[in-house]
Amino acid sequence: MKILSPEGEVVGARRTLAAPLPVLAGAKVAVLDNGKPNARLLLQTIAQRLGARTGAQVALVTAKATAATPAEPEIIQELRAADLVLTGSAD
Amino acid sequence: MTGHVVKPEVTQPDVVASGPSADALAEIADESPETLDALLDARGWGDGLPVVAPTRERVDAMLEGYAGDADEVLAVLAPRFGRATPRVLAVNAVMAGCRPGVLPVLTTAVRALGRPEVNLEGVQATTHPCAPLLVVHGEAVERLGFNAGMGTFGPGTRANATVGRALRLVLLHVGGGYPGRGDASTQGQPSKYSYCIAENATASPWPAYHRSRDVDATSAVTVACCENPHNFHDMESDEPVRLLTKAASVVATLGSNNACISEGEIFVVLCPEHAATIAARGWSRADVQSFLYERARLPRATLRDAFDVVRWKPWMLAIDDPDTLLPMTDHPDNYRVLVAGGPGKHSCVLPSWGMTRSVTLPVELT
Numbered sequence: 001m002k003i004l005s006p007e008g009e010v011v012g013a014r015r016t017l018a019a020p021l022p023v024l025a026g027a028k029v030a031v032l033d034n035g036k037p038n039a040r041l042l043l044q045t046i047a048q049r050l051g052a053r054t055g056a057q058v059a060l061v062t063a064k065a066t067a068a069t070p071a072e073p074e075i076i077q078e079l080r081a082a083d084l085v086l087t088g089s090a091d
Numbered sequence: 092m093t094g095h096v097v098k099p100e101v102t103q104p105d106v107v108a109s110g111p112s113a114d115a116l117a118e119i120a121d122e123s124p125e126t127l128d129a130l131l132d133a134r135g136w137g138d139g140l141p142v143v144a145p146t147r148e149r150v151d152a153m154l155e156g157y158a159g160d161a162d163e164v165l166a167v168l169a170p171r172f173g174r175a176t177p178r179v180l181a182v183n184a185v186m187a188g189c190r191p192g193v194l195p196v197l198t199t200a201v202r203a204l205g206r207p208e209v210n211l212e213g214v215q216a217t218t219h220p221c222a223p224l225l226v227v228h229g230e231a232v233e234r235l236g237f238n239a240g241m242g243t244f245g246p247g248t249r250a251n252a253t254v255g256r257a258l259r260l261v262l263l264h265v266g267g268g269y270p271g272r273g274d275a276s277t278q279g280q281p282s283k284y285s286y287c288i289a290e291n292a293t294a295s296p297w298p299a300y301h302r303s304r305d306v307d308a309t310s311a312v313t314v315a316c317c318e319n320p321h322n323f324h325d326m327e328s329d330e331p332v333r334l335l336t337k338a339a340s341v342v343a344t345l346g347s348n349n350a351c352i353s354e355g356e357i358f359v360v361l362c363p364e365h366a367a368t369i370a371a372r373g374w375s376r377a378d379v380q381s382f383l384y385e386r387a388r389l390p391r392a393t394l395r396d397a398f399d400v401v402r403w404k405p406w407m408l409a410i411d412d413p414d415t416l417l418p419m420t421d422h423p424d425n426y427r428v429l430v431a432g433g434p435g436k437h438s439c440v441l442p443s444w445g446m447t448r449s450v451t452l453p454v455e456l457t
Contacts, residue, residue: 002116004145006136006186006264008179011172037399066402068213068446090275091218 021083025055030082032075035067039089047086056084119144135269138259138284142186152191153181156457157198165198166205169212171267175201180261187257193235193250195454196312197257200225203314203450204262210447214316215268219348220280221316221444224358225258225287226429228301231310231454232289239289241433244320255287280319288431294363295430296370301451303376308453315358315427315449318347320439331369335382341440342387342419345397350389352445353403353421359383360439362432376428384423388416402445 021027029047033040040063047058059082064071071079079085117134119126122144131137143149154161154177161178168175180197189197204211204223214221227237238248246252267273276283292299301311323341328334342349342357349355359379361369369379392413394401401408404421420426427449432438 001119001122001144002147003119003130004116004147004150004182006145006179006182006260008173008175008265011167011174066446068217068444069210070212 024050024084027054027056027083028059028081029056030060030062030079030085031058032071032079032085032087033061033063034087034089035064036089036091042089043086050086122146136264137186138256138263140256140284143188145182145185149185150178150181153184153189153194154178155191157181157194158455158457159198165202168201168204168215168262168266170216170273171265173265173267175205175261175265179265180257183260183264184253184257187253187260188249189253189257190236190249192457193254193257195456196225196227196231196235196254197261199312199452199454200258200314201261203312203452206450208448209314209316209450211266214444214447215262215266215273216275217444218275218277219318219444220276220278220283221318221447222280222282222286223258223262223314223316224282224441225255226300226313226315226431227254227287227289227310227454228292228299228312228451229290229308229310229454231312231456232292234310234456237287237289239291239431240294241435243288243291243431243433244439251287251289252285255285258287259283259285282319288360290429291363291431291433294366296366297376297428297430300427300429301453304451306451306453310454310456311451312454313449313451315356315441315443316447317356317358317441317443320360320441322437322439324437325365326436329368331372331374331379331382334365334368335379336386338438338440339383339387342383342442343389345389345393347419347442348445349419349442350394351398351401351403352443353401353407353418354425355420355443355445355447356425356427356449357383357387357420357443358427358429358441358449360429360431360441362435362438363430364434364436365438366430377423379428380423380426383426384418384420387419389419391415391417 031043031047050056051058064075119130124141162176164174166175177198232239235250237250262268290300321341323337325334325337
């Protein structure tokens with residue numbers, strides 16, 4: 001007996017993960033506060049310590065409007081100037 | 092300058108668009124409960140309850156008479172980003188136990204969930220226990236056998252139970268909203284199994300809900316992503332103020348997302364007897380909305396003491412008097428009032444997740 005799948009095809013453009021930075025010294029690090037409690041404090045602290053250890057520069061700290069929606073296009077555009085972005089924090 | 096060297100690695104493989112086609116088949120020996128249970132386990136499908144085997148014959152029967160293109164992409168459902176087509180929805184409808192004929196309700200509901208204002212990615216993935224409520228309006232209620240009366244939120248009616256379940260199966264299978272993977276809801280809520288009611292338009296003193304949302308159609312559906320119903324009872328009032336003050340007290344709680352997010356909608360589902368009591372004093376639906384907006388409030392200091400972060404409109408943020416009573420939502424129209432249920436004096440409030448808007452669309456029955 002044969003049955004049909006309930007899942008449907010997945011949509012998605014072919015995406016390639018960026019290669020890791022070989023050297024962080026001099027790299028521009030950005031922080032994207034995703035709107036979760038204490039995200040800015042946590043991520044900014046990590047960025048600062050990363051900079052102290054590696055010579056990376058904390059170049060930008062920004063935030064999206066709310067944790068519940070994707071970052072606004074202008075925020076994404078702003079982040080393009082960075083070599084590395086730290087983001088993601090949950091409840 | 093200190094150089095922290097990261098070992099160069101091969102670029103990760105491409106993330107390729109994938110997934111089974113709408114015609115993908117699985118082979119099973121029979122359709123006994125045990126066999127289907129094993130299949131669900133093996134594939135990671137289902138809501139935990141037994142299903143009906145979606146054979147091609149049953150899926151074709153579900154699609155019979157459907158006026159549109161069975162392979163039209165109605166919506167792309169986050170967070171899996173699966174393509175929701177009528178054919179795939181029919182598979183889920185069969186699994187849920189739907190009777191043929193209800194597919195237009197399901198396709199319209201999914202089309203509504205795909206609208207950006209619903210913010211389905213957030214709804215599916217949030218830790219909040221919200222679930223899309225499906226409300227059926229108009230001729231579809233009687234024609235398709237939905238229960239708009241006694242126990243509309245509860246069990247016992249095939250259409251409510253199975254169409255609501257089918258929508259949840261779609262959110263699981265196509266949308267990938269599985270607990271712990273696509274769905275981070277801390278505790279979940281019972282309405283994540285099935286959440287479908289019908290508007291009791293014949294017992295409502297006001298125009299049908301969908302027409303109040305400018306949908307001029309004989310049938311329609313609304314999807315609204317919200318919490319389970321919060322009951323309020325009023326056995327004694329013969330006028331609106333006393334009755335709706337109870338509704339307002341249910342709304343004005345610190346546990347609701349509406350306390351810290353001002354843009355949320357709050358659905359108020361009135362039973363026919365409560366609606367009649369209110370309307371008997373000449374109150375319109377808009378009067379109910381305005382009253383709740385004015386009455387469901389908490390002092391600014393109480394709200395600010397409870398939350399480190401609030402997402403309020405600027406005019407609410409500008410108020411610094413701690414004793415000022417602030418509304419639980421920033422506009423009267425965010426109260427969405429409709430009538431459903433049967434005899435008795437119990438109504439309910441459905442708080443919102445907050446960052447989502449309901450959508451009402453017309454349904455074209457076959």
